[in-house]
Amino acid sequence: MIMRPRRLRKSEKIRNLVRETTLTKNDLIMPIFIDENLNENEKTPISSMPGQFRFGISAAILECIEISNLGVLAVILFGIPKEKDPFALSAFDENGGVQKVIRAVKKKLGDSLLVIADVCMCEYTSHGHCGIVSNNEVLNDETLEVLADIALSYAKAGVDIVAPSDMMDGRVLKIRKTLDENEFENVSIMSYAAKYASAFYGPFREAAESTPQFGDRKTYQMDSGNSREALKEIQMDVLEGADMILVKPALSYLDIIKTAKENTLIPVGGYSVSGEYAMIESAAEKGWIDREKAIFEALLSIKRAGADFIITYWAKEISKKL
Numbered sequence: 514m515i516m517r518p519r520r521l522r523k524s525e526k527i528r529n530l531v532r533e534t535t536l537t538k539n540d541l542i543m544p545i546f547i548d549e550n551l552n553e554n555e556k557t558p559i560s561s562m563p564g565q566f567r568f569g570i571s572a573a574i575l576e577c578i579e580i581s582n583l584g585v586l587a588v589i590l591f592g593i594p595k596e597k598d599p600f601a602l603s604a605f606d607e608n609g610g611v612q613k614v615i616r617a618v619k620k621k622l623g624d625s626l627l628v629i630a631d632v633c634m635c636e637y638t639s640h641g642h643c644g645i646v647s648n649n650e651v652l653n654d655e656t657l658e659v660l661a662d663i664a665l666s667y668a669k670a671g672v673d674i675v676a677p678s679d680m681m682d683g684r685v686l687k688i689r690k691t692l693d694e695n696e697f698e699n700v701s702i703m704s705y706a707a708k709y710a711s712a713f714y715g716p717f718r719e720a721a722e723s724t725p726q727f728g729d730r731k732t733y734q735m736d737s738g739n740s741r742e743a744l745k746e747i748q749m750d751v752l753e754g755a756d757m758i759l760v761k762p763a764l765s766y767l768d769i770i771k772t773a774k775e776n777t778l779i780p781v782g783g784y785s786v787s788g789e790y791a792m793i794e795s796a797a798e799k800g801w802i803d804r805e806k807a808i809f810e811a812l813l814s815i816k817r818a819g820a821d822f823i824i825t826y827w828a829k830e831i832s833k834k835l
């Protein structure tokens with residue numbers, strides 16, 4: 514035999530030497546749920562995501578500090594408001610939970626922690642859709658105005674990066690223009706360019722109370738069968754001024770991450786979503802898989818597919834082991 518690939522696997526040292534992909538602390542972004550309905554210092558477990566919590570405002574600030582001290586580079590914030598209405602008015606309230614946490618964390622931590630804010634209406638609307646609804650239809654262009662208002666309010670609070678996750682057409686351009694007109698040229702856009710209509714968001718919707726009250730999100734989020742369309746979405750977002758793009762979910766869409774990486778010149782992230790988290794956690798709880806090994810393997814696969822960074826609910830825990 515001329516070739517014996519097993520020679521490169523014969524010891525831990527040699528395996529470490531030739532490993533093509535590794536996971537580092539610099540790869541991970543931790544999602545944080547800020548719940549305005551909780552007391553300042555309260556945190557409450559999310560039942561569909563064991564190990565994850567919703568935080569009151571002060572508790573969320575402390576959590577960000579703790580995460581930063583662990584060496585994690587970034588958090589992504591999601592808000593659960595007190596009041597929901599058809600127009601997501603509380604989403605761009607300068608005293609909203611997300612805005613308060615951004616201001617406090619940036620004041621306290623400055624550049625030691627990147628603060629990203631998810632820009633979407635669904636957690637703030639009474640109907641649970643990611644846009645303005647009329648006659649059971651989610652209106653695109655009217656929604657852009659609200660998304661821009663939300664992004665601007667986060668920018669005013671001092672956010673580093675806004676992450677539009679709504680999947681309306683033209684939102685990156687609209688948000689870019691609005692930020693620039695208000696002298697926030699340095700706020701970056703991380704767009705969820707290829708976001709699929711996925712069953713894997715179930716636990717998040719429980720966590721964020723954002724389940725649509727009628728219909729589904731298939732008229733705006735992408736169809737699972739499509740990959741060329743993902744490339745189109747990505748190219749559009751690049752042309753509209755996105756600084757980085759996301760593919761979401763991650764595990765069932767590793768091919769999309771790879772395509773995105775091969776066909777763009779901007780950084781590509783993968784969002785390992787709530788359902789991916791719940792699958793591994795629940796199988797591990799039953800004793801059917803080795804939890805930690807499964808987590809590392811899942812995250813490594815997302816990187817191997819081409820992701821430059823990963824949004825994952827395991828960021829805090831795993832960073833302690835990296």
Ligand code: PBG
Pocket residue numbers: 631633635643678679713714715716717718723785786787788
């Ligand atoms: C908001 C948003 C969702 C997720 C991130 N941003 C929910 C959705 O689109 O229904 C899902 C994240 C997860 O499942 O972990 N639009």
